[in-house]
Amino acid sequence: MALLQVTSLSKDFAGLHALEGVSLSAEAGKILGIIGPNGAGKTTLFNVISGIHQPAAGEVIFMGRSLLRMKPYQISRLGIGRTFQIVRPFQNLDVETNVLVAYGHRVYPFFWKSVGRCRRPEALREVREIVEQSGLGSYANTVAKNLPLGFKKRLEIARALALKPKLLLLDEPSGGLRYEESFQLMELIRRLRDQGLGILLIEHNMPVVMDLCERIVVLDHGSKIAEGSPEEVRSNPQVIEAYLGKETGNA
Ligand SMILES: Nc1ncnc2c1ncn2[C@@H]1O[C@H](COP(=O)(O)OP(=O)(O)OP(=O)(O)O)[C@@H](O)[C@H]1O
Numbered sequence: 724m725a726l727l728q729v730t731s732l733s734k735d736f737a738g739l740h741a742l743e744g745v746s747l748s749a750e751a752g753k754i755l756g757i758i759g760p761n762g763a764g765k766t767t768l769f770n771v772i773s774g775i776h777q778p779a780a781g782e783v784i785f786m787g788r789s790l791l792r793m794k795p796y797q798i799s800r801l802g803i804g805r806t807f808q809i810v811r812p813f814q815n816l817d818v819e820t821n822v823l824v825a826y827g828h829r830v831y832p833f834f835w836k837s838v839g840r841c842r843r844p845e846a847l848r849e850v851r852e853i854v855e856q857s858g859l860g861s862y863a864n865t866v867a868k869n870l871p872l873g874f875k876k877r878l879e880i881a882r883a884l885a886l887k888p889k890l891l892l893l894d895e896p897s898g899g900l901r902y903e904e905s906f907q908l909m910e911l912i913r914r915l916r917d918q919g920l921g922i923l924l925i926e927h928n929m930p931v932v933m934d935l936c937e938r939i940v941v942l943d944h945g946s947k948i949a950e951g952s953p954e955e956v957r958s959n960p961q962v963i964e965a966y967l968g969k970e971t972g973n974a
């Protein structure tokens with residue numbers, strides 16, 4: 724059974740079809756790439772899966788359960804973690820405390836109680852492990868606003884991991900990063916995949932997508948126009964027309 728099954732999903736914004744009949748599935752231990760030009764509906768897809776928006780039609784099944792009408796916090800507790808296109812850590816908290824707050828959201832329902840109660844040795848140990856695993860060990864006590872962008876992106880992933888997800892939704896994790904930084908970040912994503920996480924990866928950086936993803940879904944104007952291996956997608960004329968052509972000139 725697929726970890727996540729999205730079927731015929733549609734979402735409108737005041738008459739604009741942000742998503743139209745989109746179907747896809749994600750599996751544990753696999754990275755599914757989601758690509759498409761600006762405004763194609765990629766972030767909207769994540770917003771519907773994670774409960775920020777309710778769809779106009781369609782179904783989202785995660786581990787056999789429908790996510791429709793669930794609140795974002797319920798969906799994250801079920802095991803779907805996500806990062807945002809624009810990083811949004813608590814700027815004035817250090818890395819470890821940022822992860823601790825996310826951890827608290829999973830373990831305790833009341834945000835304001837969670838930080839104090841999470842300062843137990845076993846909670847701290849788990850949080851430090853996540854910080855290390857995310858390559859943030861040497862920045863554990865650095866205030867988020869002082870982190871270089873590449874490490875802010877890692878912090879976003881670390882906060883998502885604190886929720887112990889089975890599925891991670893990553894919205895342009897390498898956006899704004901230098902070439903080397905983005906490849907280092909992709910190493911982390913690959914490792915998470917190897918540990919068995921299912922990953923949906925929205926990404927504009929084509930070499931990264933082609934290198935990392937087993938399968939790729941292409942959205943354009945809210946519709947899925949192609950799905951397949953990197954090779955299949957790369958040579959699909961509709962994709963070249965809609966997206967790669969615009970990005971690379973003559974892909
Ligand atoms: N909350 C909203 N209210 C109104 N329109 C929205 C909203 N969110 C998205 N849209 C519109 O829906 C369409 C799809 O937007 P979306 O953000 O999903 O695109 P995207 O594929 O993530 O683009 P990008 O690559 O630029 O991040 C766009 O036309 C956008 O303007």
Ligand SMILES: [Mg+2]
Pocket residue numbers: 765766767808
């Ligand atoms: Mg987007």
